[in-house]
Amino acid sequence: MDAKTLNQILEIAFQKKVSDVHFEVDNPPFFRGKGQIIRSRLPLLTGKDTExxxxxxxEFNGKTLDKNLHEIDTSYSLPNGGRFRVSIFRQRGHFGMVMRVIPPYISTFEELNLPDVLAEIVKSPTGLILVTGPTGNGKSTTLAAMMRYLTETFTYNIITIEDPIEFLFTSNKSCIIQREIGIDTESYDKALKSALRMDPDVIMVGELRDKETIDSCMKASETGHLVLSTLHTQGAVSTIHRIIGNFPPESQEIVRQRLADVLVATISLRLVKDKTGDNILP
Structure with missing residues (x-):
């Protein structure tokens, strides 16, 4: 394995329009396309290959390999600009990774076959908007489309806090600041507290992972900002239960009231195959 071979494999992912590339020892690279795992005909990977x-x-991210590394989320870009969200992990004593393809183009609601009501939802000047659904069902892509609409429509100062940065946004009518956990800031909680001092109109948080992040997002919503984020849940009802369940029992009633005050919408996504079976649509 060398850098040229790695980049050629990753370029195949863009050419074939797959969503993920898997690298694991004693297997060839796997691709996920149209929701299915596809075993490639490439050579089996060794421990030295994955390392x-x-x-x-x-190295692309300015880091060195620590022998105590067990898992990390980061990103990678090809020389031609193609980007990937990367999840690195250890399994059976060797490194493995899953690389999620990030489309170079941020699509509109219409291009993604998303309902027009999303444009009405993001017009809310304040509050909390959540995009939810299982892994790989288009949460990040939908959130990116919403961000594109905001930048093209409003004159906002928008701050994104992500782990890692996925879509790269360009300031249009709005000014956009993108911060990455581990590179630009230490944690979601610290970045959110800092964001409130950066004259924000809109704050986009990559994912609500813990109680501290949820609490900080609600506080930002309560202080007159529009906050957008994602959550791994199965539906609108389970989203509410998941958020409240992050807090101790004695705090849950207050959290329920706070959430009722700030929640603008919960957008629950599923991808399904069309009648031909060749395409996946939300």
Whole structure:
């Protein structure tokens, strides 16, 4: 394995329009396309191959490989601009990774076959908007489309806090600041507290992972900002239960009232195959 071979494999992902690339020892690279895992005909990967890939990705991000590394989320870009969200992990003593393809183009609601009501939802000047659904069902892509609409429609100061940064946004009518956990800031909680001092109109948080992040997002919503984020849940009702369940029992009633005051919408996504079976639509 060398850098040229790695980039050629990743370029195949863009050419074939797959969503993920899997690298694991004693297997060839796997691709996920149209919701299905596809085993490639490439050579089997060795421990040295996957360690080389990890080193390449970490060096791209200005980091070195720590022997105590067990898992990390980061990103990687091809020379031609193609981007990936990367999840690195250890399994059976070797490194493995899953690389999520990030489309180079941020699509509109219409291009993604998303309902027009999303444009009405993001017009809310304050509050909390959540995009939810299982992994791989288009939460990040939908959130990116919403961000595009905001930048093209309003004159806002928008701050994104992500782990890692996925879509790269360009300031249009709005000014956009993108911060990455581990590179630009230490944690979601600290970044959110800092964001409130950066004259924000809109704050986009990549994911609500813990109680501290949820609480900080609600506080930002309560202080007159529009906050957008994602959550891994199965539906609108389970989203409410998941948020409240992060807090101790004695705090849950207050949290329920706070959430009722700030929640603008919960957008629950599922991808399904069309009648031909060749395409996946929300």
């Amino acid at each position: 080389f890939i990890v080193n390449t990705i970490l």
